[in-house]
Amino acid sequence: MRFVAGSGKIGDRIFSNLAVGAAITILALLGGVAAFLLIQAMPAVSASPSELPGGKSLIDYIAPLAFGTVLAATIAVVLAVPLAVAVALFISHIAPRKLLLPLGYMVDLLAAVPSIVYGLWGIFVLGPAAVGPMEWLEQKLGFIPFFEGPASVTGRTMLVAGLVLTVMILPIVSAVAREVFSQTPRKLQEGALALGATRWEMIRMTVLPFGKSSIISGAMLGLGRALGETMAVTIILSVSGIVTFNLISQANPSTIAANIALDFPESTGLAINTLIASGLVLFAITLVTNLAARAIVARQNIQ
Amino acid sequence: MSTLDGGVLPDWSSYGVVAASGVLAAALLLAAGIFSVALLLVLTVFVTAVVTYTWSRRIEGPRRAKDRLVTLMIVAAFGLALIPLLSLVFEVAKRGIPGLSLEFLTESARGHIGGGGAAHALVGTLVITGAAALISIPVGLMAAIYLTEYGGGRLGRALTFFVDVMTGIPSIVAGLFAYALFALIFGPGIRLGVMGSVALSVLMIPIVIRTSEEVLKIVPNHLREASYALGTPKWRTIVKVVLPTAFAGLITGMMIAVARIIGETAPLLVTTGVVDSINSNPFSGRMQNLAVYAYSEYRTPGVFKQASYDRAWAAALTLIVIVMVLNLVARLIYRRYRTEIR
Numbered sequence: 001m002r003f004v005a006g007s008g009k010i011g012d013r014i015f016s017n018l019a020v021g022a023a024i025t026i027l028a029l030l031g032g033v034a035a036f037l038l039i040q041a042m043p044a045v046s047a048s049p050s051e052l053p054g055g056k057s058l059i060d061y062i063a064p065l066a067f068g069t070v071l072a073a074t075i076a077v078v079l080a081v082p083l084a085v086a087v088a089l090f091i092s093h094i095a096p097r098k099l100l101l102p103l104g105y106m107v108d109l110l111a112a113v114p115s116i117v118y119g120l121w122g123i124f125v126l127g128p129a130a131v132g133p134m135e136w137l138e139q140k141l142g143f144i145p146f147f148e149g150p151a152s153v154t155g156r157t158m159l160v161a162g163l164v165l166t167v168m169i170l171p172i173v174s175a176v177a178r179e180v181f182s183q184t185p186r187k188l189q190e191g192a193l194a195l196g197a198t199r200w201e202m203i204r205m206t207v208l209p210f211g212k213s214s215i216i217s218g219a220m221l222g223l224g225r226a227l228g229e230t231m232a233v234t235i236i237l238s239v240s241g242i243v244t245f246n247l248i249s250q251a252n253p254s255t256i257a258a259n260i261a262l263d264f265p266e267s268t269g270l271a272i273n274t275l276i277a278s279g280l281v282l283f284a285i286t287l288v289t290n291l292a293a294r295a296i297v298a299r300q301n302i303q
Numbered sequence: 304m305s306t307l308d309g310g311v312l313p314d315w316s317s318y319g320v321v322a323a324s325g326v327l328a329a330a331l332l333l334a335a336g337i338f339s340v341a342l343l344l345v346l347t348v349f350v351t352a353v354v355t356y357t358w359s360r361r362i363e364g365p366r367r368a369k370d371r372l373v374t375l376m377i378v379a380a381f382g383l384a385l386i387p388l389l390s391l392v393f394e395v396a397k398r399g400i401p402g403l404s405l406e407f408l409t410e411s412a413r414g415h416i417g418g419g420g421a422a423h424a425l426v427g428t429l430v431i432t433g434a435a436a437l438i439s440i441p442v443g444l445m446a447a448i449y450l451t452e453y454g455g456g457r458l459g460r461a462l463t464f465f466v467d468v469m470t471g472i473p474s475i476v477a478g479l480f481a482y483a484l485f486a487l488i489f490g491p492g493i494r495l496g497v498m499g500s501v502a503l504s505v506l507m508i509p510i511v512i513r514t515s516e517e518v519l520k521i522v523p524n525h526l527r528e529a530s531y532a533l534g535t536p537k538w539r540t541i542v543k544v545v546l547p548t549a550f551a552g553l554i555t556g557m558m559i560a561v562a563r564i565i566g567e568t569a570p571l572l573v574t575t576g577v578v579d580s581i582n583s584n585p586f587s588g589r590m591q592n593l594a595v596y597a598y599s600e601y602r603t604p605g606v607f608k609q610a611s612y613d614r615a616w617a618a619a620l621t622l623i624v625i626v627m628v629l630n631l632v633a634r635l636i637y638r639r640y641r642t643e644i645r
Contacts, residue, residue, distance in 0.1 A: 015538035019453055022445030023462045026508060030465050033472065033505065036483035086380030094377055105634070110388055112559075112626050114566020116594045117395060117619045120601060124612075125394050126387075167387040198370035228473020230569035231598065257475045257569065264573045272491065279479040283472065290471035
């Protein structure tokens with residue numbers, strides 16, 4: 001027991017109650033998010049298909065959107081992870097020391113650029129620039145279903161949306177990887193070098209195995225970001241509500257988040273409940289992704 | 304020959320090969336008549352890789368050659384990752400500056416047919432973000448204090464876990480939550496500035512907790528123990544010893560949290576709505592903000608399309624400048640005022 005002055009006792013109690021109160025508030029807030037979304041989604045779940053937007057059942061309404069969401073995010077992760085590992089290795093093991101501070105600041109800044117700015121950049125700069133390469137893809141690689149075409153002439157395609165998402169998640173994925181790469185035990189690295197390994201052999205034999213789980217969890221975190229990202233996709237994709245793996249054509253599936261942002265401001269009644277139900281599905285998808293990422297990190301920490 | 308006395312490429316080899324490859328690639332492309340900067344870069348990297356690998360393999364042996372090749376590829380990948388960043392900053396500056404004017408920053412869009420400024424959006428951004436900070440910072444800071452100072456068992460573990468969960472909430476879902484909450488109380492179709500603040504708080508609170516927790520954790524225990532030894536109650540120890548020690552880090556973390564949410568669009572699109580005139584009361588009516596303003600100028604351009612796009616870019620530039628300044632000031636504060644902990 002500590003000896004506490006009389007006046008401190010009341011103060012202590014108030015202060016610790018405040019702290020506990022804040023903790024409980026946050027748990028209640030999160031419970032509230034789930035509860036209120038559920039309450040507002042229920043009417044759409046129980047409504048008959050003919051009352052819902054498009055006259056389809058709720059599952060038929062959400063499924064193409066969920067497909068588009070996962071497709072766009074998958075493109076982003078597949079492209080971003082190798083690049084992010086290279087960037088992380090560059091910063092942790094190859095860049096000259098005096099470059100580290102400006103590089104760190106730059107990555108921070110990239111992570112802080114608002115998504116609306118990425119969206120505008122995607123539609124006005126990257127989209128038009130991608131038209132030529134996409135036509136090339138159609139001509140040379142058109143036999144692959146992804147590049148079947150006909151190539152869009154506006155650049156408003158799934159591929160461009162995926163590329164913008166790639167740029168957006170690159171900082172977070174590389175930050176997670178770099179963090180762990182630079183914690184690789186010095187004695188392992190120096191041991192490898194002392195045995196005559198080249199720098200790449202040292203990286204391959206010590207840094208990459210050590211950072212393997214961080215690459216996976218970084219990828220999952222990036223996936224979570226890409227799944228929930230709204231504005232960039234809303235601005236870039238021209239939506240036609242179909243399900244296709246064709247990445248370069250004008251006709252694209254939309255994503256859950258983009259669909260909400262597009263339709264919500266003009267919706268009323270049951271349409272709103274339907275959108276909220278789709279938001280709940282998005283919440284569930286990102287939740288599972290993030291929990292998987294944490295589980296991987298936690299398992300690694302135990303070892 | 305990769306023996307100990309085997310050969311090594313000269314010091315100038317890396318830059319030399321890049322320069323020579325660049326010239327060679329340019330000559331090839333010009334000869335083929337398909338010159339472009341993008342192709343030049345790709346071909347230069349390719350030629351450099353081939354030349355470096357073959358040369359190094361002959362002089363230094365396969366292992367060193369592979370090392371050089373991989374290093375080159377990593378540097379090239381880093382360069383590739385840099386291109387979008389540079390392009391983004393350059394384009395936003397180039398396209399944003401024409402739309403920036405005194406009028407843009409001081410006038411609202413009310414009464415201007417397809418024109419006017421973004422003052423209403425600036426005011427809205429400040430009010431909505433300010434209110435979000437007013438909600439998030441006390442709650443987040445107290446929760447972080449709970450985690451580090453009281454650290455209590457099951458509640459603490461649950462909090463840590465659910466803060467992780469909260470970090471992953473998509474921003475649009477946070478917006479839907481705020482809408483669902485207020486729609487239950489005030490009926491459907493409601494749009495208020497404070498709804499946006501509530502939505503942003505859901506995104507901001509976990510950031511505040513994470514950053515504050517990090518900073519509070521590194522306050523050394525002997526400071527707390529010294530304070531207890533003098534008979535100071537725990538709460539005064541926290542207020543007078545722990546918080547001041549961590550002050551610079553806490554301020555920095557909060558500014559970074561604000562910078563993170565000030566550019567949010569999606570949650571505000573579904574909660575605060577779109578409006579033309581200045582509204583500084585978060586509890587009454589729709590409220591514009593910079594990010595949503597940029598989006599709606601792009602989505603529904605006025606009669607003069609280019610003028611609307613200029614305003615969208617000007618708003619984007621303003622946002623980036625705000626975010627950069629917040630980040631810079633946060634770093635400066637940290638460097639200037641951080642407590643040296645020994």
